Amino acid sequence: MGGGTVGAETEEQPHGAAVVADGFGLKGPRGWAFRKVSFRAEPGALVAIEGPSGSGRTCLLLALTGRMKAKEGHAEVGGLPLPRKMAAVRRISALGQVPGVSELDPAFTVAEHLRERALLQRRFDGSVRALLRRPAERAATARARIDEAVAAAGLDLDALPKGERTSVRDLERLEALRLSIALALIGRPRLLAVDDTDLKLSDADRAEAWALLRSLAASGTTVLAVCSEAPEDALRITTLEGGTAADTAPETPADTAKTDTAKTDSVKTGLTKADPAETGPAKTGAAGTGAEDGTGEDTTAAVGETAADDTTDATTEEGAADALAETGRA
Template identity: 30%
Template sequence: MESTSHTLAEEPEIDTSALRLRGWGLSGKQGEVFSDIDLDVPRGAIAIFRGAAGTGKTSLLLSIAGRMHVSAGEGTVGDLDIRKQARAVREHVAVGHVEGLTDLEKDFTVAQHIAERLIMLQPWYKPWVSKSSLREVIDVIRKTFLSATEVIDRLPEGIFTTSDAEQADFLIDPTGETFVSELSELQKFFLEFGLAGLSRPPLVVIDNIDYLRERTDRARAWAGLLIYQELRKTRDPDDLLTIIVSCEDASEVDAALEALESEVSPTSVSEISLAPRPQPSPPQPPQPQHTQHPQH
């Protein structure tokens, strides 16, 4: 595992890391999935797990989120022990995108998805959400994306344009009545991320940002994550958001960071390269046996 890190802003005094791993590893019937991962991610940072398919990125993210048991090592989210306090960790680490886990219902509207998530966050004895509460949340999401649009408007021409926002890449309609089936892949990405952020978690994990096939969409996705992180810090400097993302190619984050250099200041950005797991040796075919026959 290779790790590179650079600080984009003078690091504030931080009481505890958002994430700390020591000797973190997972083995299965097919051998090691990942192993010997040592990592410190400060609050308000972005960490990128980079590796080809089959390097254990998804399993690593799920283990950090308290949703998959590891076989070795120590890990903490804030002051929570991941292995011993998995349930509490799941309340502190939201999943922004993992295929098969955060999939959206195509026949649901945006509003229905938001209402469903709000109900899940409420006490069990309140299995409903008022229209006013729903409109309030949709309004907050819209204001967040409008703030992102204002940032984009200040960028040099040709990087991210206002027409991107007009095409609703950064916006959700006022009533939330758009069906998921009508959304672009980038809009779905932001909806999943927005749903994950409703509980205001200190840490969000996002798997395989490469599923956004267009390079411009990936750059916009990174820009959206960085802008949202900055807006949350601006609104409450003590409520920093840490984001962990997996991908095969992280080049688009550099483009987003360069474009937003004067607008965003994550605590740090680190990149961790995951090596392919060793492949088991194929079984050797049995050697033919030669039998000596007695001579007559």
């Protein structure tokens, strides 16, 4: 039966979820948020989505975690196809702090955030058997999950100004990032997505943040991280202003093996800077159709558009705003 298949895959495969994108694109009513994104990341990979603000980085992050619906191409997360299995992808992925989507409440304390997340995890993702356990046993299980997540995120509660009672508004930027990651890890996701990883961080704090994400990837969790500048050892996906291009630029032989693009230092996959051989039928022929994504809209034609066809589209920021509005999160 279907449940047995999913369980078997979880047991046989690594904890992390492989992520594959082929001609992946998302468009709002007034323009493309991102387009022609193609890459392959193995389970436990560290994937850095870099680019300037407004270039569609966050939209790509949300689309790959099943929170936004792509309009062309296709992707798979842990073998689950997008956009057809968005709900299933959401169940195996978790978001760190994403502005406007999963923000920390500045009035809450660290302890309140952790307890709330553990309660929600148990209520919505726990088994019926777990819900029927004695209160003391449920509390012990929740505490164990919290401690595990806090340790993995490197959040030292004793070092905070008021310990667990410290309000979010009193946290330093790096501490808030660690807390948001700890909250995501309570659900033990196979895919962790983090937005604005290096925003407003000093060089030392930025190094600590990337060291944390590397440790999570090394433990088996696949990590997607939006940033302004990717570290050299990450699988790099670069979004460009205008929403019409993305780079896949592996920096090492190991990274090159993780991609499905040609073995060059910088492979263009967007419309305006692409090598025709890289963006031809081999890249775009597997794009989803209206029948697949349930919208009734044929997206196959959009895959074959050229740069000239796309010059009238609005900016990435407008496209991203419209796409977010469609999700009810604008």
